[in-house]
Amino acid sequence: MAKKCDVPRTFNVAAVGLSGTEKEKGSTGVGKSCLCNRFVRHLADDYHVDHISVLSQTDFSGRVVNNDHFLYWGEVTKTSDEGVDFNFNVVEQTEFIDDSSFQPFKSSKTDPYYKRCTTIKLTSAEKLMYICKNQLGIEKEYEQKMIPEGKLSIDGFVCVFDVSDVPGRTIDKQVEYTCLILNNLMKTKKPIVLATTKNDEARESYVKEAERLVSRREYKGSIPLVETSAHEDVSVDLAFIVLAQMIDRTKGKSKIVPFLEAALRRKEVLDVATEAYQSLIRTQVTDHKAVWSRESKKFAQNSDFVHYCDLFGHDAAQRMFRRHLKKLKEEYIRRKIQMYIKVLPEVLNELLPDLQSLHECDWRNMRTKLQQHPDFSQYFLKSPDEQSWQESDLVDITETRIPLDILDTAEAEACFEEHKTSLEADENRK
Ligand SMILES: Nc1nc2c(ncn2[C@@H]2O[C@H](COP(=O)(O)OP(=O)(O)OP(=O)(O)O)[C@@H](O)[C@H]2O)c(=O)[nH]1
Ligand SMILES: [Mg+2]
Known part of the structure; x- marks a missing residue:
């Protein structure tokens, strides 16, 4: 004893x-x-x-x-x-x-x-x-x-x-x-x-x-x-x-x-922990569809995660994770838009190949004109239930057709204007 x-x-x-x-x-x-x-x-x-x-x-x-x-x-x-x-x-x-x-x-x-x-x-x-x-x-x-x-x-x-x-x-x-x-x-x-x-x-x-x-x-x-x-x-x-x-x-x-000095030291500890946890999710979570319950289980033994939770709590850790997913999704959508805009000139060439097909067509009525085209659904896709394509499942499926609302973007308008100008230039050269 x-x-x-x-x-x-x-x-x-x-x-x-x-x-x-x-x-x-x-x-x-x-x-x-x-x-x-x-x-x-x-x-x-x-x-x-x-x-x-x-x-x-x-x-x-x-x-x-x-x-x-x-x-x-x-x-x-x-x-x-x-x-x-x-x-x-x-x-x-x-x-x-x-x-x-x-x-x-x-x-x-x-x-x-x-x-x-x-x-x-x-x-x-x-x-x-x-x-x-x-x-x-x-x-x-x-x-x-x-x-x-x-x-x-x-x-x-x-x-x-x-x-x-x-x-x-x-x-x-x-x-x-x-x-x-x-x-x-x-x-x-x-x-x-x-x-x-x-x-x-x-x-x-x-x-x-x-x-x-x-x-x-x-x-x-x-x-x-x-x-x-x-x-x-x-x-x-x-x-x-x-x-x-x-x-x-x-x-x-x-x-x-003194309080100010102690508070400053404390802030440094919090900043270091935040930076470490941010870096952990940046490197480990790269899919915008990641799920918190699964990821947090994976992190359970990670000292940067545990330290962050000790200091800020699990709710704060989850909020940070959600903000990261939101950013990932925004980046993913930006990449997809760029991809659609890249193929749009080709599609316009297919569906509106000459000035004749563009007759009385400007940007405002082009969407209707395209929709009237018999091959429209081969190239374009309408989002269901009035949802924008980013909010619908279209965002994730392996679908190469262009969501129709891409035509609402300024990049698409620029594409159309370029297409029209190039057709007019061709016509003038004749
Ligand atoms: N800003 C700030 N508010 C605090 C802090 N500590 C306590 N409070 C707030 O002050 C209020 C009273 O805090 P308590 O700790 O319950 O005070 P208490 O002396 O135990 O009160 P009784 O036991 O009811 O006499 C609560 O609203 C706390 O959230 C602090 O460090 N900063
Ligand atoms: Mg009390």
């Missing part, structure tokens, strides 16, 4: 921040859930932008919420830039609101949020890990992982501060409330990181407020500030890793990177 010191430790972290009814937090939350979601399940397909805190009584007493005002987000292992592994358990302290009374649900603890969220011993028998809002009520259809048995001892806090503009919430109110939370967190003596959220929509003056907040004298410079965006997956891991390094000082000290 492994000795106690061989078992890697787990950092139990609580994400906290302004919570409550719309009256307290404004039209939307500060971003605790999205931050936890991105941290614990970072893949694009596992990231949800909508997490509810207004619930029915049934959902509140279901096994995920379990009559508590906190969520267990699960366990995750992360590696710092220096290559050190960290294992985390993550909980989110929030306030669930009853969807019939719009008041917070009553629970055993009656303390206000800013006190309750500082709890360092959490228990909730057989509480299930939260994944997404759709999970509530159909828990069996999702992975069922329970919160660790017994008391979960919180080692540190990520306090969230929203730097975007939210209707119904003033910055002063958020500063005041966050200050209340921080003052209570300080009493626990546990490390705290202030994570600003939604920096992708940041207001510069709100960022400054967050900086001012952590530099207050009473915090003695003990609260580092990490600028994050859960939506863009920027510095989310960093906020938690910096906290873990404060909890266990033997685990190194990561550099805190």
Whole structure:
């Protein structure tokens, strides 16, 4: 059996921040859930932008919420830039609101949020890990992982501060409330990181407020500030890793990177992945009739495909594939048109061989004239059901006859005019 010191430790972290009814937090939350979601399940397909805190009584007493005002987000292992592994358990302290009374649900603890969220011993028998809002009520259809048995001892806090503009919430109110939370967190003596959220929509003056907040004298410079965006997956891991390094000082000290710099690095990663996936489909998919289900199965083991899906999701990968097919089809049609236009002069020579056959014929009535010709159907083809030939099956069949709507193109008109001019020149030479 492994000795106690061989078992890697787990950092139990609580994400906290302004919570409550719309009256307290404004039209939307500060971003605790999205931050936890991105941290614990970072893949694009596992990231949800909508997490509810207004619930029915049934959902509140279901096994995920379990009559508590906190969520267990699960366990995750992360590696710092220096290559050190960290294992985390993550909980989110929030306030669930009853969807019939719009008041917070009553629970055993009656303390206000800013006190309750500082709890360092959490228990909730057989509480299930939260994944997404759709999970509530159909828990069996999702992975069922329970919160660790017994008391979960919180080692540190990520306090969230929203730097975007939210209707119904003033910055002063958020500063005041966050200050209340921080003052209570300080009493626990546990490390705290202030994570600003939604920096992708940041207001510069709100960022400054967050900086001012952590530099207050009473915090003695003990609260580092990490600028994050859960939506863009920027510095989310960093906020938690910096906290873990404060909890266990033997685990190194990561550099805190300003948001713009971190966002730029992230963009580079996304651009490289996009380029690699684009190049994969460009080289591997050359038939405009390719089918996604088959191609994506073929790509399943390809690291460029997997990486792109991790970062952007399978839907985005499929959209890119569809755009590629559309381009392939356009190119294919362009090639076919060129081929038809190439044979058109010969056909015109056959059906309208002299000026006599062109009598009173100009471009506008030429189509009727051609259709009246007994050999018309030997050279031309009409698309069925008023569809253009590009939309019909004609586009793919091995058919050498010319779709009639080719005559609507400017190239065909030029061909006809050239044919007429050459006949007239012949006539003049006689
Ligand atoms: N632009 C942007 N929006 C975000 C980001 N993170 C969260 N949001 C949005 O902010 C809103 C609230 O996010 P949540 O994560 O649910 O906030 P919360 O603090 O958990 O809210 P409660 O638990 O209800 O108090 C949602 O509409 C999110 O999509 C982000 O990184 N960027
Ligand atoms: Mg939440």
